[in-house]
Amino acid sequence: MTVTPQHRDHTGDEPDGTPTGPPPAAAPAASGPTVLDQMGGPRGFVYSSLPVVVFVAANTFLSLPVTIGVSVAVGLALTVLRLVGGERVSSAVGGLVGLAAAVGVVAWTGSAKDFFVIGIWAALAGFVVALGSVLARRPLTGVVWNLVHGGTHDWRADRAVRRWHDIATLWAAAVFGARFVVTEWLYLADSTTGLAVAKLALGTPLTILAGLVVVWAFRRTSTRLLGKDGS
Missing domain, CATH: 1.20.58 (Methane Monooxygenase Hydroxylase; Chain G, domain 1)
Structure with a gap:
């Protein structure tokens, strides 16, 4: 008896609908939001x-x-x-x-220059807190990373992880310190226009740079302690 071969449709699938062709290409993973975003x-x-x-x-x-x-x-x-x-x-x-x-x-x-006084003292407070956390061997960015990930990780026991967060936290301290020094000097010089220029120049641009360093520390920590990308 002659066996008639089963017919495949033009898509290359079996008659029962089971696909036999190559699987569809996976869509590229969407990149996460940037620090600026x-x-x-x-x-x-x-x-x-x-x-x-x-x-x-x-x-x-x-x-x-x-x-x-x-x-x-x-x-x-x-x-x-x-x-x-x-x-x-x-x-x-x-x-x-x-x-x-x-x-x-x-x-x-x-006094018009006092429009900036809250930001000046906030910068000083940020500098003191960030630097103090490093001196206390509990860098602030590491504390935040641990809280975000459940607060149960012994991240301080890993020297590499703590070093990454020392770097990130010291960078943040440097940003806060630069803001305070420059704006306090301009404040004492009674330069309201200079304070405005400094606020713009030392605001978002430096915050983005500091954010990039913090993201770097977060991702390396997640890869090391969680085995995955922290993005």
């Missing part, structure tokens, strides 16, 4: 910089009370724009709270 991207830089520029520019031509009013109005407009754009309420409102605190200090002291 996590900070809000270019728009985040604009949102953080515009109130500073507006305050200094307005203070050049207007009285201090009017400058405060203009700054708050711009801050409110930016907050609404960010909320309409789908940003988280905490991020959008957080910027407005920071601006309100800064102009509140200005209204209290009557």
Whole structure:
């Protein structure tokens, strides 16, 4: 008896639908968000910089009370724009709270340069905390990594891991220290415009660089202790 060979359709599958051709190529893995993306991207830089520029520019031509009013109005407009754009309420409102605190200090002291005083002392506090954590052999970025991953890892017992976090935390301390030294010097020199330029130059750009070092330490730690990429 002659056996008739089974017919395959044009797709190369068996008659019962079982695929026989090569498997489809896997889609490339999507890359994770960059440090700049996590900070809000270019728009985040604009949102953080515009109130500073507006305050200094307005203070050049207007009285201090009017400058405060203009700054708050711009801050409110930016907050609404960010909320309409789908940003988280905490991020959008957080910027407005920071601006309100800064102009509140200005209204209290009557000095335009005090718009930057909170940032100056925050930089000093960040420097002290970051450097102190390294001196205490508990670098801050390592503490944060452990908390993010359940808080159960003995990461300090691994010399390589602790060294990576020493580097990352010291880098953060250097950024905070540079901000404090430069802005405090400009503050004592009564240079409001210089303070604005320093805030922009030492703000997002240095934060991105520090963030890259922290991400590097996080990923190397995750690869070593968890056996996977920490991205």
